[in-house]
Amino acid sequence: MRLSKLAAVIVATISFSGLTACGGGSNSSGPAPTPTPTPTGPSWQPGVFASASSLEAKCESPRTGIEPFTGQQYPDEAGSSLEEKLWLRSWTNETYLWYDEVDDNNPANYSVLGYFDQLKTTATTPSGTPKDNFHFYQPTDEYNELTQSGVASGYGFDWEFVRNTSPRELVVRFAEPGSPADLAGIPRGASVKLVNGIDFVNTNSSTDIDALNDALFPADNGTTTSFVFELVNGDELAVDVTSADVQVSPVQHVQVLDTPAGRTGYFQFNTFIRTAQYDLIDAFDGFIDENVTELVIDLRYNGGGLLSLASQLSYMVAGPAQTNNAYFETLQFNDKSPNRDPVTGNVIQPTPFYSNEIDYNAGRLLSAVLPSLSLTRVFILTTGSSCSASESVINALRGIDVEVVQIGSTTCGKPYGYYPTDNCGTTYFSIQFQGINYKGFGDYADGFIPTETPNYGYEVPGCAVDDDFSHPLGDPAEGMLSTALAYAETGSCPQPVNPAPVSPDAVNAQSSESSLAIENPLTLKERLILQNKINEPIVTEQE
């Protein structure tokens, strides 16, 4: 479609040239030819960039009607795929954090989405992983989908994808309180063996995998699936579970432990959503009442969310004295925008440590001051699923010299963010800024790494410990929590610190390229997993 349009333009141009040539020879003997307008659309010239604003909303397939969120007419005008690509190119050049590391390739050789896919740096981090692992797009109508705050569709499992190839291993991290999975009594560490009678572990049948995807990640609520699990003690548990749209509990297992190090608060915090604010306040109020002197925040499954809530949590840890005159985080854009946010045009203002409650519905600060423990040390439990806003808590606290002791494994490494931007019906996510703490540090693209001998800014004092599925979360005997408690008492990591993995050869066996592999995880809340490409991902992968 795009090619044929382009071809039509080329044909028209050639025809016009031909006519002109002929006409030139007959100027004196015949009527002047009717002028045919020369195509004047934008074109690609290496190193020359029109402003993105001059190219936006010029679409090969313009939308019509009312834009749901603005109530205004769609801004789309008739354009071409070339104009969409040139907009992407100019927008990248203006706002992408590493715009000067992007090759200026001829858009003619790409589809629109293919062109976007290569509009990123190919540089790698010190560990050798791609510096930009977060380049992304999705249809705008999908991006705009709305959900009740904190509602998840499914059975209420939070899964750990231990191994995605046969023999597969899918383990329950926890069941959301009150969810169908919880009500069915399925405990942490339960490993899936059969799903509707299908051998989850070993099947290599495409038909089976399709059925597994449908069963594990149902499109609708009310879907009943029969599971057989193997529990940590070796027993089998057979249960039927019916899917639902359930409200998640972002803050769980709030408790105060009496330890040799003193009164120690603990809570599991799974996601930075607005409904968590008052749960966090209640937790900290309780810690204050209980005279807590040490705190363990379990962020091992927290992939991030609201940055303002991360700021509030950090304040509740650090308190007014340590946060006074400091900020939680500021944003660093590319060198074309040292002082102004290139997207909003506003002067860059750091995110403060929010010390007040926030009315998240109205988007304003309230007068009520948050409780705070004013701690000078905090233990944070992490895994590779601890991401974005979770990492910003670690970075922000370290930025004001609160001692963060990291227990667990390396975090995901995402100090970056973006303004998701629609053009012609696709929403693009291209990294535009990096979060920087009060000390000016934000270089943790390889994640925060717990180590007993930190040498770099991204290495955090603490202990490397595997997730321990043999104990419930919040159990003082659970591997990561017990390590934190031991460290609090002795100031060093207990030896040995690593509990046995879920199965001897399972951990880190996830990266197979096999077509029968299960793809990593959390995605599961929305799509499946059992690869063989089972379900179409809700979030479209880059082409």
Add this chain to the structure above:
Amino acid sequence: MQKRMLTGLWACASLVVASGCAQTSDNELYPATVNTLTNKQKVQIERVISDWFGGTKVTLADDVFKNSSLVTIERRGHLDSQGRLVDGRHNNQAYSFTLYKKGTQCLLSNDGTGQKIALDNLECVATE
């Protein structure tokens, strides 16, 4: 509590202006909840909100409005191909909606616009 009352009175006042309804107790708006909610009723609420957003897909909890007259919705968190939240650091806007009882009717209010729509076949109970 006081804030809720004020909200209710304000909402009633808005409705009075809009529809000219008499200010009797039957025409006052009270924040409300539901004791039971079928999937069909939930889908109806989702559809009303979806229509306010031009047909955008909306998902509510199965127990929406059972424990609170207020519900907040926001953009769904999407995950990338590696299972990470695509937008793990954001300050996205939220949209709130309140269920009111007015006489025998249950009204769903779009708190952002003040629009109200009667929900058919739904029974609700004033919370105050």
